[in-house]
Amino acid sequence: MSVELEQEDDSIFEDRLWHHRGWEARVIKNEDDDGWAVAMTQDGQAEPALVGPWTMGRDKKSPKPLDMAAFNTLVKTACEVIRRSEQHLAAMxxxxxxxxxxxxxxxxxxxxxxxxxxxxxxxxxxxxxxxxxxxxxxxxxxxxxxxxxxxxxxxxxxxxxxx
Incomplete structure (x- = not known):
C-alpha cells in the first residue's frame, strides 16, 4: 500500500484497519447480512461511536479498502454523533x-x-x-x-x- 501520510507513532493504514489521530476505523463483517460494516472508535473508548454499512469491493465479496477521504468523513460523522449524544444528555x-x-x-x-x-x-x-x-x-x-x-x-x- 503506497499511501503517503505523515504517520504518527501509533498510526496504522491497512485495507481494513486505520488508526490515526485518536480514531480507529475497523471494517468488520456485518452480522445482519452478507455485507460489511465499519466501526469508528475513539481512543480510550470501549464501544464504537459509530457503526455503519461499508461498501463492497469490485469482486462483490470483499470490502472496499479504507482510504483517507473515507476515513476523514467517518471521523467527522462519528464526532457529530458524539456531539449530538452529549447535547441530548445535557438536555436530559x-x-x-x-x-x-x-x-x-x-x-x-x-x-x-x-x-x-x-x-x-x-x-x-x-x-x-x-x-x-x-x-x-x-x-x-x-x-x-x-x-x-x-x-x-x-x-x-x-x-x-x-x-
Whole structure:
C-alpha cells in the first residue's frame, strides 16, 4: 500500500484497519447480512461511536479498502454523533422553565447529577437579575413543569419538596 501520510507513532493504514489521530476505523463483517460494516472508535473508548454499512469491493465479496477521504468523513460523522449524544444528555440533565412571580421573571432550573448508586437533583430559582432566590434538593425523577415551578414559587419556595 503506497499511501503517503505523515504517520504518527501509533498510526496504522491497512485495507481494513486505520488508526490515526485518536480514531480507529475497523471494517468488520456485518452480522445482519452478507455485507460489511465499519466501526469508528475513539481512543480510550470501549464501544464504537459509530457503526455503519461499508461498501463492497469490485469482486462483490470483499470490502472496499479504507482510504483517507473515507476515513476523514467517518471521523467527522462519528464526532457529530458524539456531539449530538452529549447535547441530548445535557438536555436530559438540565431543564429550565421561566415563570412570573409577582410581576417579575423567575427562572426555575432542575439539575440532575447522574450516579448509579446515589443520583441527586437540585431545584433552583433565579431572579431576572441573576440572584438566587432558592435552592433545594429534590428527587432525581422530579418532574419540572411550569405548574410545579409556579406552585413552588407561589408557596414561598419551601425547602421540603414532596413532588
Amino acid at each position: 440533565l438540565h431543564k429550565e422553565i421561566q415563570i412570573e412571580v409577582r410581576g417579575l421573571r423567575v427562572t426555575v432550573a432542575l439539575d440532575i447529577e447522574p450516579d448509579e448508586e446515589n443520583p441527586s437533583a437540585t431545584l433552583t430559582a433565579i431572579a431576572a437579575d441573576g440572584s438566587q432566590l432558592a435552592k433545594v434538593r429534590v428527587r432525581p425523577d422530579h418532574n419540572l413543569t411550569r405548574s410545579s415551578a409556579q406552585r413552588w414559587a407561589d408557596t414561598g419556595y419551601p425547602r421540603d419538596r414532596e413532588e
